Amino acid sequence: MNKSELIEALAQETGLHRNVAEQVVKEVFSAMTESLINGEGVEIRGFGSFSIREYGSYTGRNPKTGEKISVKPKRLPFFKVGKGLRERVKNKVGQ
Amino acid sequence: MTLTKADLVSSICKNEILNKAEAVRTVETLLEIIKKRLESGENVLISGFGKFCVKDKRPRRGRNPHTGEDLILEARRVVTFRPSGVLRKKLNQD
Numbered sequence: 001m002n003k004s005e006l007i008e009a010l011a012q013e014t015g016l017h018r019n020v021a022e023q024v025v026k027e028v029f030s031a032m033t034e035s036l037i038n039g040e041g042v043e044i045r046g047f048g049s050f051s052i053r054e055y056g057s058y059t060g061r062n063p064k065t066g067e068k069i070s071v072k073p074k075r076l077p078f079f080k081v082g083k084g085l086r087e088r089v090k091n092k093v094g095q
Numbered sequence: 096m097t098l099t100k101a102d103l104v105s106s107i108c109k110n111e112i113l114n115k116a117e118a119v120r121t122v123e124t125l126l127e128i129i130k131k132r133l134e135s136g137e138n139v140l141i142s143g144f145g146k147f148c149v150k151d152k153r154p155r156r157g158r159n160p161h162t163g164e165d166l167i168l169e170a171r172r173v174v175t176f177r178p179s180g181v182l183r184k185k186l187n188q189d
Contacts, residue, residue: 001132002140009128014121016113023112024121029144031106035098037185042098047126048174049097052186075186077145079176086174088134093151093172095136 036077046084053078100126133174145178 001009003025011021032042036052043049057073081089100122107118129147132139139147150173157168178186 001137003142006125006128006139006141010121010125013124013128016117016121020112021121023110024107024118024125027107027110027112028103028122028125029141031103032098033144033182033185035102036182037188040097044100044103044126047130048176050176074183077176077178077182077186079145079147081174085130085133088130089149089174090171092134092136092149093170 039075044082046082048082048085049080050077051080052076136172141179143179143181145176145182148175148177149173150175 007018007022007025010016010025011018014021016024032050035042036050039052041049041051052075055074055076058071060069060071061067062069103122104115104118107113107122108115112118113121129139133147133149136149138149141147152168152171152173154170155168157166158164159166
């Protein structure tokens, strides 16, 4: 499912106009992005939480050429699945 | 401060997209749609943000770190998140 299918499904389930559903979806993910940019986490009960992980610089290698490259420090979002969702998905393996 | 569901609701209200009651209901429905899709084994891609993926894990031998006891971890399905390039860039602008 992609973003426009999500918007469509949200409009259908709530009866909201598609434009409104689109604004809600955009607002939700931009609020989350904003929080992460500010170095703050996101915590949605039953779904999951995002936190920021800082990675220091290191010397890596280009796996193709073997050439040494220095990798700059970076920040990445880390998602931890919430308990509710984890339990719902867990036993569906192989289905 | 950590962003919560209540913050999502209030930013929807602040931008005059919906009133509070509708915003609460809509955010709940949105999250439920995503969860249902993942539950059915489908990946959910939010362009500009990232992709929620379902992955099947094979059973493996594990150990209880507390007691040191050997045990078998059953096959299971897990949800992972891959941040989009756009999001990674936004987090590393400075």
